Amino acid sequence: MKIHNKIISAIMAGVYIGIGATAYIALCGENIVAAAVFFAVGIMLVSSYHNMLATRVFALFPYKSENYSVADIFTALLFNGVGCIIYAWLLSITRFGNSARLDNLENIVNSRFTDSYAGIFVMAVFCGFLVACGCLTGKSFPENKGVSMALTVFFIATFVLIAPEHIVADYFFFAYWSISGSTFTPQILPILLFSALGNAVGGIGAGYLDLIRRKGG
Helix, strand or coil: CCHHHHHHHHHHHHHHHHHHHHHHHHHCCCCCCHHHHHHHHHHHHHHHHHHCHHHHHHHHHCCCCCCCCCCHHHHHHHHHHHHHHHHHHHHHCCCCHHHHHHHHHHHHEEEEEEEHHHHHHHHHHHHHHHHHHHHCCHHHHHCCCCHHHHHHHHHHHCCCCCCCCHHHHHHHHHHHHHCCCCCCEEEEEHHHHHHHHHHHHHHHHHHHCCCCCEEEE
16 A cells, blocks of 8 residues: 555544544433544444554554565554544534533543543553454455444453543544644643553453464464
8 A cells, every 4th residue: 555545544544533533422421332432433434444553553463464574564654643633623613512521521531630640551551452352253254244244343342341541532632722722732642652552452462362362273
């Protein structure tokens, strides 16, 4: 894939996760289970169109057949963020941002600010692992797309409920929070760093474990 196609793919992945995260914001104050399930829409869009989402690249990085490089990881991380910022700005000029939804967003962001960096990292490892499991279901059930999709939703909803520290979702939450009237703070940067590192450890680790399993070792 040419670099400009990778950039477009990564930007669109950011937009797709933003869409899933928007559904999460809308529902998390009323029904957290429904919010977790509908967040999975973003991952399903990414999987359906094979976009370069950072956490998907982490999961597939160990597979030589996927041809993902370290440069692709950084491309995904950078341009997923660009996609989230573009989508967050577009969302901010719509009627979506009513007070109740912004209250939900405030709670989401504050949970990041009040957590320790170690806590963020550990939750991000769990998140990266579960997202990788969701992204790898297609390899486990190549002939049964229904089972693959159902398992993907299950894994994604589980990570949202227990370890909601997804680097690209965090891009969107912080971008929308800042654009909606809050002031950008440098404290966001180390939070994103530890989220990305944890996702990488969990996602790449899950990919290697799955590869070892497939090789029978």
